[in-house]
Structures are given as C-alpha cells and as structure tokens.
Amino acid sequence: MNPSPPGRRRVPSRCHVLIVEDDVDQCGELAGYLGRSELSVRMAYDGASALRQAAEHLPRVVLLDFDLPDMTGIELAKQLRAILPTAAFIMISGRIDGLSERTLQEIGIAVFANKPVPLGPLRKAVLKLLASPRLGRDGPEPGEKGWFSQGLGGRGRKA
Template identity: 30%
Template sequence: MNITDGALGDSGLPRRVLLVDDSVDAAEAMSMLLETLGHEVRVMHDGPSALAMVDEFAPEVVILDIGLPGMNGFEVARDLRTRDVTKSALLIALTGYGADSDRQKAHDAGFDHHLVKPVSFTAIETVIIDKFSQA
C-alpha cells in the first residue's frame, strides 16, 4: 500500500492530523505526504504551541515527537489524554528513542503507538488506517 493507491479514501478518511516535531524539514515533508492523502494537517514545533491550538483544531490523530523544546512529548501526550477533545485521539509517538524503557514511557503517557525514526510513511499510513477502519 502506498500514497497513490487510495487506501485512506477506502477507509472513510481523511482525518484532522496534528503533527508536532521540532525538525522543521521533517515536519514539512511529513505534512505534505499526509496532505496528499487528503488529511487536514496542522504543524507545530513545540509542545506548548501544540497544546495551545488543540481545543480549536480537535485533532483525530496526533503524531508527536518525544524530544521537543518547551515540554517533551510524554508531557504533551499526558496533557492530551486529559482533554475531552483528544482523550480518544490516535496518539502516535514518532521518535528517535527506541529502547524498551522509552516504549514503556510512551505507553504510560497515553500513546497508542510508538514508531522509531526513521519510519516509512507506509507504517504511519497503516496505523491510521487500522485505527479508523475499525470505527
């Protein structure tokens, strides 16, 4: 499955996606790929900025780096899980931290998935499809 085969459209998508990564280039590239699938994407580069816009945007999917300025991704995820608007959102950790202890911290913070960079776009696409094709 790839971005040209229409898989997301077949699953009742697109979705509102919040992408939070302090790497501007990586965030821009991922945003463009997500938008080619029809998703509405907002990009933020730090935790406080992401949290400031969550209630207005109401993301259904949050792709979140762990190593962020201002507050780390674990802190952001814990905050998102306390808000009505994001308590059931799909939270995906997209990070360079791949140790078992990092995966456990992500789970404890409320992430649904923990993907280690570099990750293929197909892996992200699959996680989103799996979540929303069950709904």
C-alpha cells in the first residue's frame, strides 16, 4: 500500500460487512460464511479496532457482538452511528441482559440474533439489508419485528 501524497486525504474503501466479535474462531467462521456469498468482509475483535475498521472501510452492514473486551456492543453502536450514519446494524449475543427492542431501535439496530447464530438466516438477513433501499438507521417499520432467533430469520410482519 502506497502512502497518500502530502496534503491529500486517503479515500476510504468500501466493504459490505464489518464483523465485530471477540471470539476469533467465531469471527472467522462468520466472515468465511458470508464471504462465500461474494461479500467483502472485514473483522474486528474489540471496539477500538472496530472504530478504526469502520472509518477505513465504511461497511454497509455491521454485525456487533454485545460483549466485547473494551465496551458493550451498545456503546460501540452509538459511536459507530456517528461514523456510519446509513449503515445497518445487527446485534448478536448469547445474553440479553439490559437489552430491549426500544434500546435497539433508538440506536438503529435493524436485527437482533441470539447466539449461537444460525448462519443461513443470518446471511439472508445481511443480503436483505444490503439490497434494501432503506439501509440504515431507520430499523424496522412500525408493525415489523427486528428480532430473529431459532433459525427463523427475517423481519416479518406481526400477526
């Protein structure tokens, strides 16, 4: 990589997905699976590196683990929102202590997935978000669910 000439700012590159997961094996598994769908994927293992990756690669979708070594996924999402105002966020966690749909909607988290994350529905959700003209902070429309678990996926209408 060549350094930028003096006085010129480096233009950030784009990627489809940034995965923020402190479990290196799980992060790699998620990245490999999404990468097989021809998505460009970046990985970060903590909040600080996620902020650097976000500024450098401007991901369109961010997968956030809730429990990170240096901050929570909620704290990180708030900081990332300033860098990525139009990105879609997916929160993944093995626990939901202190999480509510209202908290997630206020930050603009489009989808929440319980761990272990079902890979097929996760990929489907990422692809759906990438294809959506509403990609970004809006989250689900009124009457839509932004949560998925047990391999059900999606953002289906409430009955």
